[in-house]
Amino acid sequence: MIPPAFDYVRPADLGEALRILKEREGDAKVLSGGYSLLPLMKLRLAQPALLVDIQDVGGIDGIDRTGNVFRIGGRATHRRILEDASLGSVLPIMRDVAAGIGDPQIRNWGTIGGSVAHADPAADWPAVLQALHASIVVQSVAGERVVPARGFFIDAFQTGIEPDEILTEIRIPVPAGRSGGSYQKLERRAGDFSTVGAAVQLTLGSDGRVSAIGIGLTAVGDAAFAATEAEGVLHGAEPGDEAIRGAAAAASRQSRPGTDSHGPAEYKLAMVTEMTVRALRAAVARAQG
C-alpha cells in the first residue's frame, strides 16, 4: 500500500494552480482533501506524476448567498456545509447529507469539489446536486465554464471536467415558495457510502400541487442520475400517497443497479422504491412546514 513516487506542489493562488495544471496536462492531478485520491494512489489505480495541492488556494472554500443562488466553494469541506446556518436553514437537505458522510475526520478534510470531481457512483453529493438543479463551475487558464449538474456525471468516476480544470464553485438556486427537501440513504453502517440513496427537493404551488421537483438517485446506475420519469409523475400532481408511490415505482424502473457485496440488484430496486417514498414524504412534510 505504498504509492509510486510523485512530485508535489502547493500553489499559493488559483492562477498559479491552473498554470501548473496546463503545463503538466495529463500527468498532474489536483489534491484536495485526499480521502479519495490517496487511497487510489496507494492501490496504484491512479499514478499521477505530480500532485497539485490546492489547500492554500484562497477564495474557493466558502459558502455565500448572492441573491437567489447559494455559492459553495469547490474546497468547502463537508463539515463547513454541515455547519453553515444560512444554507442549512434554507436547504436542510445539504446539512442532512453532510452529516451522513463518513466520520468527523472525513468531514473535516473531504471536500464537496473532491467528491463531485471524483464521481464515485455511491457518493452522496452527485445525486443531491442533480435534485437541486445545481450548476458546477470549473476554471482553466482559458476561463470559466458553468455546467449543469445534470449532464456533468458521465459514467462511474467520469465527469465533464478536463484534466487542466479546477472545480471552483457549485451554484444552487434557492427554491421559491414552499419548498422542502430530503436525502434518504440506505447504508450498512452509519457513515458508509450509500447502498441506495434518494434525494428530493420539491416546491408546492398555492393549490398544494407540486410546481417544481428534482429527484436524484445514488448508487443504482453507472453514475448518479436524475429520476426524470419519477419527476414527471409528480410534477403538477397532489403529493398524496398514490402519486408518491407511483413516482417511487418510476424511480425504480429507471434504475440499473448491479449485484455486489451490498446486495442483489432486485433488493436494491426494492430499496430505490422505499428510499424514494421516504424522501418524498419527508420533503412534502418540510414543504408544508
Ligand SMILES: Cc1cc2nc3c(=O)[nH]c(=O)nc-3n(C[C@H](O)[C@H](O)[C@H](O)COP(=O)(O)OP(=O)(O)OC[C@H]3O[C@@H](n4cnc5c(N)ncnc54)[C@H](O)[C@@H]3O)c2cc1C
Ligand atoms: C472512510 C471513508 C468514508 C467515506 N464515506 C463517504 C460517504 O458516506 N459519502 C460520500 O459521499 N463520500 C464518502 N467518502 C468520500 C469523501 O467524501 C471524500 O472526501 C470525497 O469523495 C473526495 O473529496 P476529497 O476532497 O478528499 O478529494 P481528493 O481525494 O483530494 O480528490 C478526489 C478526486 O477529485 C479530484 N479533485 C479534487 N478536488 C478537485 C477540484 N476542486 N477540482 C478538480 N478536481 C478535483 C482529484 O484530482 C481526485 O481525482 C468517504 C471516504 C472515506 C475514506
